[in-house]
Amino acid sequence: MPAVAHRDTTASANSSTAPSQWRSIGALAERLNAGAKRPTFTEYSLRHYIRNAHRNGLAPAVKRLGRKILVNEDAFIAWLNSREAA
Template identity: 60%
Template sequence: MTTTSCPARHDWRSIAALAEIVNGDAKKTTLSEHALRHYVRNADTNGLAPYVRKLGRKILISESGFYDWLRGYPEQNLHYL
């Protein structure tokens, strides 16, 4: 049984901000906002839900939680990367 730790308060990012952080200074986009939105829409089935918070229309994702989730996500399901 896995336990998820609670992300720090300063760890929450908007989808656009997280996409910018993930892509950094890369010449080519690694993970688009569209792909992140897809993962958020399916958060209940793909295991990302503990790292997603919805405040009205605003969606926030834990940066550290996202990276933890990404490390544990089955490779065959990363067709957007």
């Protein structure tokens, strides 16, 4: 039986060196609204932002793979914070 290489699991999942997460629109909406009584970001509102990403500056945070659309969670939050300052 071949030896199985084990991953290093000592690194924390929440560490600052963790890679940014690419999520589907539904998963991102779920993540952003976790614990909220009323959702702040619905899937519809996220789709609106993504549809207009080339106009609103969100384009670097969006990847389209065929019909699948992925959004970088860290880049989306940074974009959201920059919109707050404007």
